Amino acid sequence: MASLGSACLALAFLAAVSAAAIALYGRNGERRWIDLSRRVVYGFAALLTVCVVVIEIAFANNDFSFNIVQQHSSLETPAFYKLAAMWSSQEGSLLLWAWVLSLGSSLALYATRRRLREIVPWATAVMMGVAAFFTGLMLFAPDVNPFATLSPAPADGIGLNPLLQHPSMMIHPPMLYSGYVATTIPFAFAIGALVTRRLDAEWVRATRRFALVGWAFLGFGLLLGARWSYTELGWGGYWAWDPVENAALMPWLVGTAFLHSIMVQEKRGMLKVWNVCLVVGTFSLALLGTFLVRSGVLQSIHAFGDNTVGPYILALIAVVLIGSTALIVSRLDDLRSPKRIDSLISREAVFLVNNLLLVGLTAVIFWGTFFPLISELFTGQKASLAAPWFDRYTTPLAILLVLFTGIGPLLAWRRVTWASAKRIFLAPLAIAAVATVLLALVTDAAHKPWALALFAFAAFALAGIGQEFWKGAAARRRLSGGSMAGALIALVSRNRRRYGGYIVHVGIAVMLIGIAASSSFQTNRDVTLRPGQSTVIDGRKVTYVRPTAKVDSLAFTAGALLRVDEGSKSFDLETDRRFYRPTGVETGTISSFFDGEADTDVGLQAGLSHDFWTAVQPNITGVQRRARAADKGFQACVSGGPGTPPQCKAVGAMMRAAAANPALRSTALAQISSLQEATAKRIAATYLHEPAPATFKVIVNPLVTWMWIGGLIALCGAIIAIWPSRGRRRGSPVRTEADALKEAKYREIRDAELDHAAGKLSDEDYAILDAELRKEAVQILDQVGGEREKVEQS
Amino acid sequence: MDPQRKRKIRLVVALSVAVLLSVALIYTSFTASTQAKEPSELLAAAPGTSYDMTGKVVPGSIQHQGHGIAFMVKDRDGSGRSLPVTYSGAVPDPFRGGREIVLTGEMEGGTFVGEPETLVTKCPSKFTTKSDG
Numbered sequence: 001m002a003s004l005g006s007a008c009l010a011l012a013f014l015a016a017v018s019a020a021a022i023a024l025y026g027r028n029g030e031r032r033w034i035d036l037s038r039r040v041v042y043g044f045a046a047l048l049t050v051c052v053v054v055i056e057i058a059f060a061n062n063d064f065s066f067n068i069v070q071q072h073s074s075l076e077t078p079a080f081y082k083l084a085a086m087w088s089s090q091e092g093s094l095l096l097w098a099w100v101l102s103l104g105s106s107l108a109l110y111a112t113r114r115r116l117r118e119i120v121p122w123a124t125a126v127m128m129g130v131a132a133f134f135t136g137l138m139l140f141a142p143d144v145n146p147f148a149t150l151s152p153a154p155a156d157g158i159g160l161n162p163l164l165q166h167p168s169m170m171i172h173p174p175m176l177y178s179g180y181v182a183t184t185i186p187f188a189f190a191i192g193a194l195v196t197r198r199l200d201a202e203w204v205r206a207t208r209r210f211a212l213v214g215w216a217f218l219g220f221g222l223l224l225g226a227r228w229s230y231t232e233l234g235w236g237g238y239w240a241w242d243p244v245e246n247a248a249l250m251p252w253l254v255g256t257a258f259l260h261s262i263m264v265q266e267k268r269g270m271l272k273v274w275n276v277c278l279v280v281g282t283f284s285l286a287l288l289g290t291f292l293v294r295s296g297v298l299q300s301i302h303a304f305g306d307n308t309v310g311p312y313i314l315a316l317i318a319v320v321l322i323g324s325t326a327l328i329v330s331r332l333d334d335l336r337s338p339k340r341i342d343s344l345i346s347r348e349a350v351f352l353v354n355n356l357l358l359v360g361l362t363a364v365i366f367w368g369t370f371f372p373l374i375s376e377l378f379t380g381q382k383a384s385l386a387a388p389w390f391d392r393y394t395t396p397l398a399i400l401l402v403l404f405t406g407i408g409p410l411l412a413w414r415r416v417t418w419a420s421a422k423r424i425f426l427a428p429l430a431i432a433a434v435a436t437v438l439l440a441l442v443t444d445a446a447h448k449p450w451a452l453a454l455f456a457f458a459a460f461a462l463a464g465i466g467q468e469f470w471k472g473a474a475a476r477r478r479l480s481g482g483s484m485a486g487a488l489i490a491l492v493s494r495n496r497r498r499y500g501g502y503i504v505h506v507g508i509a510v511m512l513i514g515i516a517a518s519s520s521f522q523t524n525r526d527v528t529l530r531p532g533q534s535t536v537i538d539g540r541k542v543t544y545v546r547p548t549a550k551v552d553s554l555a556f557t558a559g560a561l562l563r564v565d566e567g568s569k570s571f572d573l574e575t576d577r578r579f580y581r582p583t584g585v586e587t588g589t590i591s592s593f594f595d596g597e598a599d600t601d602v603g604l605q606a607g608l609s610h611d612f613w614t615a616v617q618p619n620i621t622g623v624q625r626r627a628r629a630a631d632k633g634f635q636a637c638v639s640g641g642p643g644t645p646p647q648c649k650a651v652g653a654m655m656r657a658a659a660a661n662p663a664l665r666s667t668a669l670a671q672i673s674s675l676q677e678a679t680a681k682r683i684a685a686t687y688l689h690e691p692a693p694a695t696f697k698v699i700v701n702p703l704v705t706w707m708w709i710g711g712l713i714a715l716c717g718a719i720i721a722i723w724p725s726r727g728r729r730r731g732s733p734v735r736t737e738a739d740a741l742k743e744a745k746y747r748e749i750r751d752a753e754l755d756h757a758a759g760k761l762s763d764e765d766y767a768i769l770d771a772e773l774r775k776e777a778v779q780i781l782d783q784v785g786g787e788r789e790k791v792e793q794s
Numbered sequence: 795m796d797p798q799r800k801r802k803i804r805l806v807v808a809l810s811v812a813v814l815l816s817v818a819l820i821y822t823s824f825t826a827s828t829q830a831k832e833p834s835e836l837l838a839a840a841p842g843t844s845y846d847m848t849g850k851v852v853p854g855s856i857q858h859q860g861h862g863i864a865f866m867v868k869d870r871d872g873s874g875r876s877l878p879v880t881y882s883g884a885v886p887d888p889f890r891g892g893r894e895i896v897l898t899g900e901m902e903g904g905t906f907v908g909e910p911e912t913l914v915t916k917c918p919s920k921f922t923t924k925s926d927g
Contacts, residue, residue, distance in 0.1 A: 163887060163888060233886060233887055234884060234885075234886065234887050235884050235886060235911075236884070240914075242914075340797075340801075360815070363816075364819060367819060367820075367823060368823065371823055371827060372830065375824070375827060379824075381829050381830070382829070382830040383824075383827035383828060383829045383830055383846070384827060384828060384830055384846050385823055385826060385827050386826075386828065386898065386912075388826070389822065389823065389826045389827070392822070393819065526861070526882070526883055526884065526910070528861050595853075595890070595891070596890075597887075597888065597890070598887055598888075598889075598890065599887045600887050615884070617884070617885060619858055621857075621858045695861060697884045
């Protein structure tokens with residue numbers, strides 16, 4: 001099996017290299033070379049799929065002759081986590097990277113098989129260059145070959161770290177990796193467009209969906225990571241400005257900027273330089289994220305020790321940055337747009353501001369993340385920046401971002417007159433004002449000006465989007481009749497990209513409300529209680545009812561039962577801490593439970609208004625002391641000194657017999673384990689009656705649930721925006737670039753019509769805009785006709 | 795005002811705002827940062843200054859003490875004398891003997907006193923099997 005995998009990996013590397021070479025050979029647009037290179041890319045994807053399947057089968061069958069399986073799984077690892085164990089390893093995550101890239105590249109090339117004839121060869125070369133890099137790493141870098149074997153095969157593996165055994169583990173890393181990988185595709189097409197000087201919006205249109213998919217994956221991966229941290233790691237937070245978190249957030253932010261500014265390029269032909277810079281930035285930051293996870297350069301909870309591939313990834317980042325910069329500089333003349341932004345109150349102007357804010361936010365996070373290195377460079381001292389520093393800059397930027405998120409959708413493209421601006425802004429501003437005054441009077445939001453500002457702007461943004469939906473649906477109903485609900489559905493499904501985007505905005509606004517409320521108005525206390533004692537936290541009576549304890553073959557669990565009285569209702573919460581026996585050891589002492597991993601089971605009562613969160617730190621000093629005493633007693637017992645009880649003598653005799661005769665070994669081990677388990681259970685029982693105080697971390701987190709809800713709303717919005725439109729799904733005939741251009745222009749005319757009907761554009765503005773758009777459409781039609789003739793003649 | 799001039803003014807304003815902001819960013823980052831030091835360097839450090847201590851927890855040294863814990867740390871490469879540390883507050887799940895930690899705090903009478911909520915323990919990953927044993 002391992003040799004099959006190795007062979008496929010080697011072939012995959014050859015496939016990637018040859019696909020790139022063939023594509024470059026056919027760079028003049030020769031059909032058969034492009035087709036051939038595309039097919040080789042499909043083959044590359046198939047080969048890597050075989051590699052992944054081989055690894056997964058090895059995990060499923062407990063084939064410990066695979067080094068990767070032996071290191072990351074064991075007989076006891078639950079089946080579900082065996083499948084996910086692949087990407088807990090460095091070699092496995094490299095394979096995942098390459099595999100996802102192979103699938104993404106195939107999909108992108110399939111989608112563009114009849115288009116972009118000049119750009120595709122270069123894009124193929126870039127994608128396969130990156131793919132060859134990652135496959136080559138697995139083949140040639142030390143210690144990262146996923147098909148390394150062990151001979152003879154050990155009987156059992158070390159096992160998957162219990163902290164990683166969480167449902168999120170199944171999806172969180174693949175989501176982030178898919179997000180990182182998806183940024184490769186727009187990057188590759190941008191490079192192709194730069195090389196061939198085909199710098200109109202066509203490469204943007206062809207890869208927009210991939211950029212959006214990558215953005216959604218990355219965002220969802222971040223959300224899952226935050227959720228995991230909140231519910232699983234016993235510190236109660238969801239974001240810590242940890243370097244690796246930041247590393248995933250940065251490409252997401254720049255990707256957000258990119259998704260907005262490409263609209264300006266599509267509609268107005270502007271911001272071309274900016275867009276190629278953003279796409280290069282997103283890809284480089286994604287590589288940097290991959291690098292940071294795999295390197296010990298910065299202190300992080302995620303910095304996974306031994307690192308063998310870091311320097312190579314760093315070299316790739318350098319090549320990408322230097323190469324792209326040189327390419328962009330050499331194409332500056334082609335990138336320059338003759339058009340200017342007409343007015344500061346237009347959608348494109350707001351997009352530009354939002355872009356600057358997002359890039360500013362990224363710059364702040366980048367500086368803070370890499371500050372330890374910067375500081376060492378200038379002062380010779382490693383120094384780091386903590387969360388308060390990040391908050392100081394990111395809070396105002398995020399608040400401004402929400403404000404502009406609210407303004408953007410209300411404005412039309414090109415220009416808006418003051419009169420219509422006033423009309424559009426009136427209702428959302430009024431709603432936001434009322435909401436702010438109410439919040440300031442009724443709640444204690446007034447004490448936290450930043451939070452209040454965010455709530456006000458979020459209310460404005462939500463009201464604005466609500467108005468968009470309302471006016472759009474009303475306009476649609478005037479045009480085609482039907483019910484309001486029907487009009488709303490038709491509106492969204494006919495303008496998926498626009499209204500899907502608005503739904504994303506709703507999600508982000510809701511999410512930021514949750515973040516602002518839970519970070520500004522949270523009650524966070526550490527209390528130490530004895531069983532039976534109570535304390536009052538944020539108006540709630542919290543009672544430590546009794547300790548709990550449990551022992552099984554995997555872990556020693558010590559916990560607590562709490563009762564919380566919240567005025568009218570009361571509920572019980574259980575929280576405990578599991579001390580895992582070290583993995584990969586056949587039998588240890590009882591105290592060895594406390595040398596292994598430990599993890600907290602959080603007690604969480606989630607609600608729409610607030611979460612009650614608690615985690616216990618049991619005082620196990622007594623338990624540990626008794627465990628040590630028991631171990632010592634056991635030692636004395638089996639050594640058979642004077643006065644040992646007869647049962648002891650039997651066990652001792654058995655152990656000596658097992659030492660002489662390996663056949664008896666397993667029986668002896670089983671005997672000892674059961675004896676130990678019984679002792680451990682007795683020790684656990686003593687904990688139940690121990691009056692030792694336990695320390696509890698208690699957090700009352702207002703509105704935090706809305707953060708998760710907002711995230712899911714945003715994800716739904718993204719899916720709506722990604723979903724192919726009806727015509728395309730049915731498999732429309734061959735689209736030429738001019739056809740695509742024509743379609744885009746028609747869509748723009750329709751958008752303007754809708755904006756006019758919804759009252760966003762005044763009659764006068766609409767007349768000017770419509771005339772401009774129609775003129776542009778006629779030009780495109782002429783061009784299409786010209787191309788058709790050319791095709792027919794040839 | 796002719797548009798050319800207007801655009802130039804806008805550009806100058808935007809650039810100066812950007813420059814001002816980045817100066818603020820750089821200045822605050824140098825003043826707000828805490829220096830990272832290893833336990834052996836901290837043994838001689840002056841009290842009253844906040845440091846980020848990065849070190850390795852000495853196995854078997856963790857003890858419950860009042861509301862918190864007390865333990866010893868050594869330099870990451872395991873060399874040097876060990877430094878006594880006290881910490882009260884939440885302890886992350888991966889915390890245990892032999893783990894690398896980062897903790898913010900000050901020296902008080904030969905002991906490093908950690909600030910609550912600042913204890914970071916490096917994620918135990920199967921990459922580190924060599925050092926984890």
